[in-house]
Amino acid sequence: MNDYTCYHCEHQVSHVHPVTFYETDGERNELLCKECYAEWLESIKG
Numbered sequence: 001m002n003d004y005t006c007y008h009c010e011h012q013v014s015h016v017h018p019v020t021f022y023e024t025d026g027e028r029n030e031l032l033c034k035e036c037y038a039e040w041l042e043s044i045k046g
């Protein structure tokens with residue numbers, strides 16, 4: 001069952017990772033698939 005939609009690539013996936021984006025107007029919680037989560041981790045590492 002693919003129950004979730006990735007916030008970034010909009011793929012339907014069975015497992016997602018919750019992430020918190022920090023923006024100028026505050027925090028936003030979103031769900032990312034494994035691939036997008038890995039990219040996001042790389043992006044915050046710098």
Ligand SMILES: [Zn+2]
Binds near residue numbers: 009010032034035
């Ligand atoms: Zn994704």
